[in-house]
Amino acid sequence: MPPFMDNLFHKRGSIREEALAALIKYLKNDIRLGFAQNNYITILSRCENSFKKGSATEIKLAAQAIGLLVLTVGPGDCANEIYNESLRLLPPILRSKSRHIEILECLAIVTFVRDNDFDETERSMQIIWEYMNKKILEKDEASVVASTISAWSFLLAKSDRCRLDNNFWRGVIPFFLELLKSKSEVNFEYAIYHPAVVEVLALVSDKGSQHKFCSEAAENSYNRVLGVAEMKRDESAVDAKWNLSELLKEFNCNQTSLKVGRNIFKLATLSEQKKMTYLKQFLGDGFKKHIVDNNFLHNVFNCKIEEPRGPTLYVPEEKEVCNF
Template identity: 40%
Template sequence: MANRSTKPRNPKHRLKPSTETKSLKFFLEELFNKRGPTREAALSEIIEAFTNNLQHEFAEKLFATLLHRCENSIKRGSAKEICLASQVIGLLAMTIGYGDDAHEIYRESVPTLSQALKFGPQTIKILECLAIVTFVGAKDFEDTERSMKIIWQFIHPESGSIEVTNKHSAPVLAAAVSAWSFLLTTMDGWRLDHKYWKGVIPYFSKLLEENESTRDIAIEALALIFEIGFLEKFTSQAIDSIHKDVSNLFEDECRLEKSINICGNMLTFSTRSQLKKIDFLKCFLGDGFVKHMLENELLHSVFDFTPESNHQSGSELYIPENEEVTVRIFLPEVRNTKSFQRMYKSPNSITSKARTQLLKKKRMLAQGLAMDSAEEN
C-alpha cells in the first residue's frame, strides 16, 4: 500500500493550493481529515476527477490507499459520505479495469459493502458499487454468484416465501433488483446454483403487482432470465405454468434492438443482456459515460467497441456485417404447447418480427453502401 505524504508540522499554516492546482493526491490526503464535511468535499472532487478523465496513473499507484479511506468512510461516515465513498470505489474499479488490482478491490470491498447493506442508509449507491466491483473484479462465476446472493438476501430475506415485504422502499428495491439483474448478464445459466435460486421467478412475478417502478424492473429481470434460459433453476413451479403467466410481457421482442451514437460511433445491441449492461453502466457513470466509452479499455472489451479515433481508417462503418436473431428460452416441457407455437412458429411470433426487422435493416444498409459507392464513382 502506498504511503501517504507526511503532513506539515503546523497544519494551521499549511498553504492550500488554489482550486486549479489542487491534485488528486491533495484530496486523497484530505480523506484522513477528522472532519466529515472535509472528507465529503474531497470525495466529491475525486468523483469529478474520475468521471471527467481516466485517472489511470493515480489509480494504479494509490488505489489501495484510496480504497481503504473509502471503506473507512463507509464504516464511519454520514449518509452523504457513504454515498460518495461508494461511488468512488466503483469508479476506481472501472478505471483500474480487469486484473489483480481489480480483484483486490473486489475482495477487500465486498465484506464492507455487504455489512453496510444491513445498516447503511445509502443502500442504492452501495448496491451499485457492489455490482460494479463484482462486474470488474470477480475472477470467476463463484465470485459473481457470491455477490448475487448478497443482493438477493437483501431483496428477499424470507427464505422459502414469495411474499413481497415492505422492508425496502420502491426505489431501493428497484435498485437491488437492477443490480442483481446486471450481474446475471455476466453468468452462464448452467453454472448457477439450482438449490439457491428457486424462488426468483415467483418473487419477481409477485413484484409485477407493485408500483410502476418496481413492476418495470421486475419485467426487465424476468426478461433477462427468460433470455438466459435454464428456467428450472429459478423456480420450483411447473415451467409451462410460469411461461404462460409472463410470456405475454415479452411478445414485442423486436424492441430489443437499440443503437446509440457515441461521438459518431454507432453501437448496436440486439440482446437484453447487452442492453442491461450498457444501461446500468451509463446510469452509474452519468456525465462520464461518453468519456469512458471513448477511452476506457475495459468498456471497449465489454462491448467489443473500438471508437473511430482508434482506427487507422476513419471512414469505416461500425455496423456488424452479420447479425443473428436468437431467443434462447429453455422450455423442454412446452415445445408442443399453443404458447410455444405462438411465440416461435406463427408469422406474428417474436422471432418472425425480429427477423423481418433485421432484413429491413440490412436492405437499408445495402442501399446506403450502394449510394456511397455511386457517389465515389
C-alpha cells in the same frame, strides 16, 4: 498528486465529502489508469474510514468512488483486491438500517469488473438477493426495491447460464411473478418497481435459463404467462388487467443503439442492453468519456472505438432471438 488526496485524511467530515466529490469528478472526466493503479490501496483505506465514521452523504460518495476506481483499473490484481475489500466492507452496511442504494451499485460494479470468476458473481447475487427480500418484507420504499432488483439483474446479465446453481435460484420466477401480483395497498408504489421486475423475467427468458429459476410446474406457469395469459390485478388498482407478454416484448425486442462520435453500437440482446444501461446510469456524465477511452468497456462490448473513414457498426457475436 491531486490536492484532494490529502483532504481524504481530514478530520472534518465535510472536508472529506468535498475531497470524495472531487475524486469522483476526477475519475469520471478522464481515464486515470496510472493514478488509480498507484493509489487504489490508499483510496480504499480512506473509503473504509468514511464507511465507519462518515455521514450518509459521505458513505454514498465513498461507494461511488470505489465503483469508479474499479472501472478505471479494469480486471486484474487491483480489481480483485478491490473486490475482496468491498466484500468485507459493504455487506455489513447492507445489514444495517440504512438505505444506501449506492452500496448495492458499488457491489454490483466491483463484481462485474472482477476477473471472470463466476462463483464470486453468484456470491454477490446472493448478497443482493437476501437484501432484496429483506426490503420487500419490510415494505420499504419502492425506489430501494427497484434499485436492488436492477443491481441483481445487472449481474444476471453477466452470468453464465450453464453455471448457475439450481439450488440457489429455484424460487426466483415464482417470487417475481408473485411480486407482480402484489396488492395495491402495499407500502410502496407498484409502478416504480414493476418495470424492474418485468426486466428480470425478460432477462431470464433472454438467457434461456428458465429451468434454473423455478420448478418444472412453475416453469410451465411462467411460459403460459409469457405466451398468452393476462394476469389480473386487484380490482382497486387503476388498471384492471395488463398483458405481461407485451411488456416483455417491449423490453426484449427493441434493439438499442448508442452513437459515440462516428461509431454506432447496436445491442441486440437484453443482456447487452442491461449492461450498457446500468453502466451508463452509474457513470452519468462520465459515460461518453469512458465508452470512448476505457479499454475494459471496449472488451465488455467486444468493440474498439476508432476514428474511422466511415461509421463502425457493432453487432454482438452471439445473437439471441426473442421468442415470446
